[in-house]
Amino acid sequence: MNNTKILCTVGPASIAEKVIRDMYDSGMNACRINLSYGNFEQYSTIIANIRKIGDIPIILDTAGPELRVLNNDAKFEKGDVLDIDVSANISHVLTKGMTLLINDGANSAKVTDVNKKKIKILMENNGILVKNRKLVVKGVNFNLPLLSEKDVEGLNFAVKKDIDFVAVSFTNSADDIKTVRDKLKNSGVKILAKIESKLGVDNFEEILKTCDGVMVARGDLGVEIASERIPLIQKMIIRKCNNAGKPVIVATQMMESMITNNTPTRAETSDVANAVIDGADTVMLSGETSIGRHPALVVKAMRKICRLVEESRITSFDIVKNMHNLITLNAFKIAEELNGKIICLTRSGYTARMISRFSKANDIIAVTENDNVKRQLMISYGVSPLMHNIGDDNDKVIRITRHCLNNKIIKKDDVIVFVAGLFLKNTTNTIIVYKAGELVA
Helix, strand or coil: CCCCEEEEECCCCCCCHHHHHHHHHHCCCEEEEECCCCCHHHHHHHHHHHHHHCCCCEEEECCCCCEEECCCCEEECCCCEEEEEECCCCCCCCCCCCEEEECCCCEEEEEEEEECCEEEEEECCCEEECCCCEEECCCCCCCCCCCCHHHHHHHHHHHHCCCCEEEECCCCCHHHHHHHHHHHCCCCCEEEEEECCHHHHHCHHHHHHHCCEEEEEHHHHHHHCCHHHHHHHHHHHHHHHHHHCCCEEEECCCCHHHHCCCCCCHHHHHHHHHHHHHCCCEEEECHHHHCCCCHHHHHHHHHHHHHHHHHHCCCCCCCCCCHHHHHHHHHHHHHHHHCCEEEEECCCCHHHHHHHCCCCCCCEEEEECCHHHHHHHHHCCCEEEEECCCCCCCCHHHHHHHHHHHCCCCCCCCEEEEEECCCCCCCCCEEEEEEHHHHCC
């Protein structure tokens, strides 16, 4: 079982079924589709190819309130003057002399003229202007809507295609999450808040209360906030997500050199390792798998790093002392001391996630009756979801243990820590410890 989950962005380099299968076989656990690139016909092809391979969770990422380049790709050098077309009229906020940042801040340019959706810029260094890349001006809010027309269409598409998660780009407040939830209605699609602005960091505690999970989008965050502060912000977000029992994804430039190279740099290896040690549920690949030369090789390299450091994962933090928290904590402690496997019953996924936050390398078999919940649990650390009838009978412990034995999910010699709600609905109130072979003859 993969404890740390790997999320791969699917794009031109990985849209083919064979490439997705190779990534899956190399250790990929979930797929991401970025609405900033491509069209809905391509997204439908990607989804169809993913579902040919298996029951893999899919995350649809909104473009969000971003200013993007509409020109075709072009190389530039320092001193070049470029005329660029952009995705929105921002002449009311953009003025001559402002510094425009491109490619997550790697390139900069001075604005020399603005005319509605056309901007003339003087390049300050060498690079490539890539179509659909974001443009940022530090400290300037373009006052663009949270959701573009394409994003709204994307939310409807997510519901229609039974997508598991929507990631909301540039989530700045709890109201942003509520806006998206209203549009998704009662679809069952879960919402991930992408934290990639100073405002998002400032309002994080309120955002966390309303979202279903979080993505630390470090590229844009590093443009708005001094890069040396990002590691501390990342640790803070991970810790608070762990405490709340909500999945957290660390994203952007994790193995970026492997877009072209065969091996990661030492710095990239450390970056991935530290995200895992800090408590990330999932680590994400972007350009490495969407436009890179060898997507499956990147996944394999990332999986190797994750496995090596998982035993060092930091899991100690304060919890509110209530019945549910204490039962999930002690279930983990018993399993850890006895080197056992945890079987937990969960209709919503909540119990499994609450145990997952403590885990280092214990197997957590999460039994659920809901196919969406099964897939949504696949981005939570250490969780192996299992579709099976939970039922209301009091023989469920024996019945589910027998099913796991018959399907070779557990062995007779395994110590099982069974976590469930017995005699009462919608609660977790019981821990049962036994050897699988002794309970089921």
